[in-house]
Every structure is written in structure tokens, then in C-alpha cells.
Amino acid sequence: MPSSLSSLEDQVVRILARYPKPRSAAMPILHLIQETQGFISKEAMEWVAARLDLQPAQILELVTFYPMFRQHPVGRNHLKICRTLPCALMGAESLRDHLLRKLGVKLDETTPDGRFTVSEVECLACCGSAPVLMVNDDLHENITPEKLEQILAACL
Amino acid sequence: MKTLTLTIDGKICAGAAGQTILEVATASGIEIPTLCHMKELSPWGGCRMCIVEVGGIAKPVPSCATPAADGSVVVTKNERLDRLRKLTLELLFSERNHICPICPMNKGDCELQMSGYKFGIDGIRFPYLYPALPVDLTGKYLGLDHNRCILCARCIRTCDEIEGAHTLDLGNRGVKSQVIVDLNSTFGASTTCTHCGACVSACPTGALFDKNAAFHGALKRCAQVRTTCAECPVGCGLVVYTMDDRIVDVFGDGDSPVNRGHLCVRGRYETWAVKRERLTEPMVRRNGALAPVAWDEALAAIRAATRGLKSGEKGLLVSGRLTNEAAETLAKIRPSVSSVGMYVAENEAAMCGDPGAARDVFPLLQEADAFVLLGADPARLQGVVAARIRVAVRKRGAKLVMLNVRSSDLDAYADISSRMVGLERAFWKRVADVLKGRRKPVLIYGPNAMTSLGVAAMEKLLKTFDADCGPSVIGLPATTNALALSAAGVEAVDDLSRWFASAPLRAVHVCAADEPAGGARILREREVAGCLKAMEFVVLQTAYFSRLVELADVVLPALAWSERSGTITNFEGRKLPLRPALTPRGQARDDADILESIYA
Structure with a gap:
């Protein structure tokens, strides 16, 4: 068992205690792994499968079904632009292109300094203040190119 | 159990509580089209081909996943349902690259194709998506072509519910959904796949196929022979598909009370998809080399070499794969060969008593x-x-x-x-x-x-x-018919070299029958090669070439599993039939016949 995963054992035990069947704990454990490791590796999926008496394919099914799970590391600041219709009508697409041009990356690529990764996500439930952008877990509303500059400057 | 009464297409149908509408209809002889449904598996309700109208419910419901309710009125065929089913098929055809002429299941083996014909699909109203999808040919015996997959999950559910391996699952979502193997692995690299081939039997299209059967003939046009797998004592029912006197494919027999259609890699593939070198002619050693001869000549050579020997100086070592009928022959010839032993798996002899x-x-x-x-x-x-x-x-x-x-x-x-x-x-x-x-x-x-x-x-x-x-x-013994043969008086030998030493043997006849490795496994036991070399005369009766051939003075070609008839008794004590699916190759003859013509 990879040592970084075994350090999660206590938390995994607590999560398992919340469910009648171990299988039900798969989602929260995957979230825990992504939070602590940054992404969900193959080793992590194997570990979760063995820990829950599931087969590896059953874990990959979850990880590939839910877009919020990722199998690759991202930069320190994960910029998530909404791609759903209200944001698109309010200019999210040109904002996205602007951001990618400025950082010199493609979607889901990380800048060479490891600072930024840009991804598209589904609705962030703030259509009234479109377009919106999330930086890691922080939501930013009514984004304009100027506002974007300030947000990027504030990112470490 | 509580009984239910439904009206399906105007017919009064009886069912039991817990049955689905589809189950009640099928039992009453009413056919509802399906694609993702398999009666051996839990309901899925994925394809929507089996939709029916139920009185009081506005939308059509999937009959495979809807419990039958007492008193409900069900309609399985009308214009609306027909239209919806056609739509479903068109969507399926438009999604992947279903190009029938280059598919191994073309000409009747594909349920999607046959459904297309049945519903008169002569054009698709939707743009084809033409996705670029890979083909996994790394599997030892099977291939997976994602281009032909309709995502019915029959393979996934079979792998999970019948083989218990859950190697397969559905990855990604929406239009990108795809069957996955382990953690995005391949069949060749899978750590959980048992190569049982149940997924291929379950696939309604050509997405999963047997590599050795592909393009060797449409199963629909093949002759089918129901026989019993002779690889182990479980005795699974096989359906052997043949064309022009060759095997095209082998599947499990759904009617078998033993395996109910399921097989393992040994019965499903090793029986036919592995190349084994057949022995087709009797051979006699002359001047150090084996030369092909006619049967009469081979039998004469054996008689000449053993004429002077007493019955106690002749040994007969038989495989535990022989049939019950061959055991009767062995009992008959006992006076002329007193030393008869059956070689079995390591430590298996002690299992053979009772x-x-x-x-x-x-x-x-x-x-x-x-x-x-x-x-x-x-x-x-x-x-x-x-x-x-x-x-x-x-x-x-x-x-x-x-x-x-x-x-x-x-x-x-x-x-x-x-x-x-x-x-x-x-x-x-x-x-x-x-x-x-x-x-x-x-x-x-x-x-x-x-x-x-x-x-x-x-x-x-x-x-x-x-x-x-x-x-x-x-x-749970290891050797096909060892228990029944020993019950019929054929003694299982625990230690072969001791068996050779126990009687003053001068000639030995090894009857390996159709053992996959030609009986050569006896050489794995210590000193057996030496014991055979020490014999004045060695007869080998086998369907396949092996290292044993080098030690033999006369080699006799036996029938392979696909050519044999008779019965074997499985580990449950069931007497199960072997039926020939092919004609004997070359000069090969039945084991019991050969023994009788030498010793009787």
C-alpha cells in the first residue's frame, strides 16, 4: 500500500462507519484522496478497490463518470470556467480563449511553473452573475477581462 | 406464492408476484423484442426495445424491468411502440460504426442486425457520429471492437453476475461511454480477467468476438452438437458449432443442469482454440524410427512383440479421461492383462476409493x-x-x-x-x-x-x-472420469514408478486417450521415463503428439474429445453423454475399440 494512502486510513475508517455498505463509501473516499493527493492515481484506485472489496473497474467507472474527479495533477490554482449556456451567452467562451492565450496553455494543461490549470466545468449554479469562474474552491462572479487580471495577480 | 393475472395483448396471462412483465409474457408465449435483456442476468432496462404500454400509465415502460402488477392491461405491439422501437434502433445504428459486411457476426449472428431487418430499418434519419474507436486484440482468445458496441452492458453484467470477476465496467459518460477493462487496461494485460469468454457469449453484436472463430463461418449456418466437456470432472455441457467437419466455436449449453451455459477457459477455448498436434496414423518403430503403417500391421506388431509374455508381464496404464464404456472393455480384457492402472493427478489416487x-x-x-x-x-x-x-x-x-x-x-x-x-x-x-x-x-x-x-x-x-x-x-477431483473409472474397478495409481516395480512388467501399453498433452504428464513423475525405457516394448495410444512418442515402439491414434462418444460421470455422480461433433481424424479409432482389438 502506498504510504501516502495509508496515512488516510483513519479518515477512511470514519467514512466507512457512516454507511451500511462499504461500497457506498467509494465517493467520499475518492473525494478525500483528490483533496489530499491533488488527483486520483491508478494506485489510489487500486487501493480504494481493495479497501472496499470492489474490483478496480468499479472505481474507474466512478472516476470517469463524474467530471469533478481527475486522474492527473493540476496546477496550484485550478481555474474552472463555466461552459453552460447562461455563462456562454455572457461571454464565457471569449473569456476562456483570452485566459488560455494569456497563460499560453490549452484546456486542462498546466503552465510550466505549475501555477495554473484551466478547465471547463458544468454549471456552477450562479447563472444570475454570469460569467463565473472558480479558482480552486473560491467562486468569482461577473468576470470581465480586467477582473480576470486581478484574480490572476492574486494567485500564488 | 401469490399469483397474478394480467391481460397481455388481449390474452389472459398468469404470473407470480415478483415476475416482470417480460417474464410473464415470455412464459405465455408472447414475444417482446429485447436487446439488452438476458434472462440469466438482473434487469437493466437500458436499450428500450422491450417497451410496452400499460393501462393507466401514459408513457411506455420497459417490460424487462417493470414488475407485473395484478390486473394490469398490457399492450406489446402497436404502431406507437413500433415507431419508438425503430427510433431506438436508428439511434443505436447511428452512434457507432456498425458496418455489417466487415463484421464477424454478419449473416445472422448479430442481434442488432437481425432487429434491424425485423423492424424494416432501411435508412437512418440521424447523422452517423463515426467516432474513432480502438479495437483491443490483446486478449488471448477474444477481441473487443468498441466500434460495434451498443453499450447494452450484457458483457459487464455477465462478467459480474456469472463469472464473478467484474473485469468489465462502463467508463466515462454520455456519448463518450465505453466498456472498460480493469483500470483502462486491455484484455491481454488484465489482472482480473479469467478468459472464460462469457462476455463474448453475451454480446449481441460483434463488439466482443472469439478471435479463432471470427470469419470462420456464421454460427447460424453451423451444425450444433451438444456434448460434455471432458477437461475436468465438472462435466459442463458444451454446444460445439461445426462447419465442413471442423469446429467453428464452442459455447456453454444453457440447458445443461451443471453449468447452465457458463464455461471456463478450458472448455470454452482450450478445447479447440489452442493448436494441438494430432496423431492420425498408427506407427511402428523400425530401425529406430517410427514409420506410419496400417492398423492391421500395427496390431500385428503388438501381438508379435507380446506373444511370449504372460498376462502378469503386460501392463496397461490408462488415462482417467476414458469413458465409462471403456471401463467395461477394461473389465473384459482383464484376463489377458492383469496389471491395469489409472494415472491421475498428484495425490488424487486417495480420492478415488469411494x-x-x-x-x-x-x-x-x-x-x-x-x-x-x-x-x-x-x-x-x-x-x-x-x-x-x-x-x-x-x-x-x-x-x-x-x-x-x-x-x-x-x-x-x-x-x-x-x-x-x-x-x-x-x-x-x-x-x-x-x-x-x-x-x-x-x-x-x-x-x-x-x-x-x-x-x-x-x-x-x-x-x-x-x-x-x-x-x-x-x-472435487482433478481428473475427468477418475472416480467412476475407479468405482468400475480400474485402480488409480498413486506412485507410477512403484506401479512399474510392483509387477514383473516387460511390456507396457500407455492409453493416454485424448489428454491435451498426449499423456506426457506422467513423465513429470520421478523415474517414469526410466521405467518406460526399461520396458522391452511400449505401446502408446493417444490423440496428440508428445514426448512420450519418442519412448514408444508402437503408436496408435486415438479419438479426440470432439470425436468421442460414450459417457463420463461427473463429480456429482451424473452420467453425462459425449457426442461426436466431428468425424475421426485420419485413422484415429475409439479407445475401447483399440483395446478390444489388441487384448480380447
């Missing part, structure tokens, strides 16, 4: 809540039994304790897995904890339980089960 009472083992496996395997490795030898155990462990939470001499693919599913040596009190305490409270335990023992270590472990184990709930004890 065949035990006949009984149905599979219902026991189906209900068991704990399995203890002692000196048995069904994952390697009797895959259909291993599948039942995996399903019980994974799906029903049954416990599994393994005590073996070497590692097994089932170890990964076991609560406790250990070699048989050095077991201390703490170990037995752990076993007792695992088995505590289990009401239907099953103890399966194999040849390696017959060693002194195995017998000691068996004694310990029997005391470890809850006192009021003793286990069902099941013997």
Missing part, C-alpha cells in the same frame, strides 16, 4: 454462505466452480477460506488464504472467527487434501465449523 453418493452440488454452491477450499484450486482446474465461489463472495458476502499447496487466483477474494504448513493455534482461531455464525458452509477438498498435512488440516477444519451447522463436504 465415489460417494450422487447429489446436486451446484444448488449447494448457490446457497452457501461460507466456502473452505482444502487442497483444491478450482480457479486453475474447475473454473465454473470458481465462478460460483467468486459470485458468492463478491455478491452475497460469503466467506472464503483457502488452504492450499500453492497460490491461486481465488486468493485475492479470500478472507484467509494460507499454505497448509505450520498452522498454529492462532490461525485456527482466525478461521473459526471467519466461519462463526455461517449457516450453510461448504467444504470443498481436492487431491492435495489427501496428503498427511491435508488430512490433519481436514480434521482441524471439521472441528472449526459451528457445532450445529456442519459443512456440506464436496470432493
